[in-house]
Amino acid sequence: MTAGISLRERLTRTIHAAGLRLAGERGGHAANTLTDVLRLGRIDLCPDPACTDCAPAAV
DSSP states (O other): OOTTOOHHHHHHHHHHHHHHHHHHHHHHHHHHHHHHHTTOOOOOOOSOTTOTTTSOOOO
C-alpha cells in the first residue's frame, strides 16, 4: 500500500471516491457528511483548475 497515508485518510478518500462515482457532486457531499459523522475528516475539492496547490504539475 501507499506509505505515509494513514488508515483514516485512506478510508476517507475511498468513501469520498465512491460517493463521487455513484452520484457525482451530491455523492461527494453525502460522503463528506458520512465521514464527518464517523470523525474521519472531509475531502474538499478545489474548484480552481489552475490552483498551484491542487492542479497536477505540468511536465
